[in-house]
Amino acid sequence: MTGAPRIALVGGTGAVGRTFLELIAQRGFETSSIRLIASARSAGQVLPVPGGAEAVVEDLATCDFAGVDLAFFSAGTPISAEHAPRAAAAGALVVDNTNAFRMDPDSPLVVPQVNGHLLAERPKSGIVANPNCSTIPLARLLKPIQERYGLRRVTVSTYQAASGGGQSGIDELRADTAARLADPAAPAPGNSRFGPGLAFNVVPAIDRFLEHGGTLEEQKMRQESRRILGLDGLDLTATCVRVPVVNGHSEAVVIDTERAADAAEVAALLAGQEEVRVWTEGFPTPRTVTDQPDLVHVGRVRTDPENANRLLLWLVADNLRIGAALNALQIAEKAVSHGIVGGAL
Ligand SMILES: NC(=O)c1ccc[n+]([C@@H]2O[C@H](COP(=O)([O-])OP(=O)(O)OC[C@H]3O[C@@H](n4cnc5c(N)ncnc54)[C@H](OP(=O)(O)O)[C@@H]3O)[C@@H](O)[C@H]2O)c1
CATH class of the missing domain: 3.40.50.720 (NAD(P)-binding Rossmann-like Domain)
Incomplete structure (x- = not known):
């Protein structure tokens, strides 16, 4: 070229x-x-x-x-x-x-x-x-944690926006929300991208269901994280949930580490990563990160008071951009x- x-x-x-x-x-x-x-x-x-x-x-x-x-x-x-x-x-x-x-x-x-x-x-x-849009920000945070503390198990719950379902997902959420504001008993949109409809609702089903009862989205998070991090046996479980947010995926992440982790040290470690912002005051939400859409936002970094090998954090990332x-x-x-x-x- x-x-x-x-x-x-x-x-x-x-x-x-x-x-x-x-x-x-x-x-x-x-x-x-x-x-x-x-x-x-x-x-x-x-x-x-x-x-x-x-x-x-x-x-x-x-x-x-x-x-x-x-x-x-x-x-x-x-x-x-x-x-x-x-x-x-x-x-x-x-x-x-x-x-x-x-x-x-x-x-x-x-x-x-x-x-x-x-x-x-x-x-x-x-x-x-x-x-996958939820795997990308998660892998970016897991990598340095894995290198410093080792990963024993990761448990993640996602809160995924309508835009993950494309432009028609955004359009449907807006129309469904307007219809339900006008009439709380309005029927769910026909052929909804989100099963029962997303306005004023949360839907624990993204992509198709697999034989074992999990969804393809949840399987993607496990398999892709393993491949990106080069950890074939990584024990990662996801529950993926669609929420009535137009854009911006959030994730609640529980990380069991091999070695005890100090929350302040983890926050500093993550803050030192490329294009990551750690919120030490307040916490990020899809609405409050729109002025910095190209950063992975992390908040509520803490250790379990009863388990020094268990880290918890909250992340928010723009799925259309970062994801x-x-x-x-x-x-x-x-x-x-x-x-x-x-x-x-
Ligand atoms: N949204 C996200 O957060 C996200 C994140 C990661 C990955 N992805 C993936 O990216 C892909 C697109 O997502 P999106 O959110 O941009 O969806 P979208 O808003 O629904 O856009 C779909 C695009 O695909 C085109 N298209 C559909 N059927 C086609 C066909 N038969 N031949 C050629 N083009 C066709 C559409 O063109 P027309 O204008 O002609 O319909 C449109 O440009 C999906 O595979 C999705 O899984 C999305």
Whole structure:
């Protein structure tokens, strides 16, 4: 590749895709060109892209990836499974936001602040997988704790926002909330993305249920954390819950450590990590972190008064940015700096 990468954004009209465009502009990520790709529904729309230009949305079904150096996919798992290998075969380095390649041994699963060294070489598949939105901030905090204290067990409960269900999830929460404010007995939205409906509710079901009674989202958190941290046997249990918040995932985390941990020391350790803010007064919430959306926010760091090997903390992170588009862009920034973008074939 000579010059700045030519990029393609599959899912460029969606919640993650639009956040990605915002971040490209905000971070001054250099590109030679930006193509927006979506379904036939949006094909032909003309949308602004960073740098004052415009792009005509292309239909993924018929688009050709020739000449693309970096392709970002955020259009759903089956879509990535079918089309990401096509983009990689055409020479693009793919950064995939879906679940399609996260367990593929030929596609590294990367959180740049944790295992960015994996980007020193172009992956065999040509695809880098971006982890799940709740896994990313958790792994960023677990890594230094693991290095200093050792991890025996992690138990996490998530409080995940409607935006994790895409733009239609946000739209549904707003409409359902308005309907229920007007009439508390209003029926749940038909075909709700959130089962019984999310307004004035919490729903302990994200993604599909598996045979053992857990959900795929919960399994993703366990398997992906193990892979990112390089801890095959990590004992991690998650309960993933959707809450009526527009954007910003929160997590209550209980960490059993090998060695006793002092809360003040842990807070200082976390505060020393890249792009992490530890709240020593008050606590972060999805509403109070919006002025610093590119940081992982941590609060209520404490040890169990009856168990010095048990740490508890609360984290909040913007799922569209840290949990998706920002992590993907940071992967791209690192890949460009390592010279592994473009020109594979
Ligand atoms: N939201 C999050 O916090 C988050 C975090 C991590 C990962 N992700 C993953 O990122 C992906 C997208 O999420 P999102 O929140 O941006 O969803 P979204 O707002 O619903 O956007 C979906 C995007 O995919 C496109 N698309 C849908 N079906 C398509 C098809 N058959 N062919 C081509 N494009 C198609 C849509 O294009 P049209 O305009 O044509 O419909 C749109 O651009 C999902 O796989 C999700 O799991 C999301």
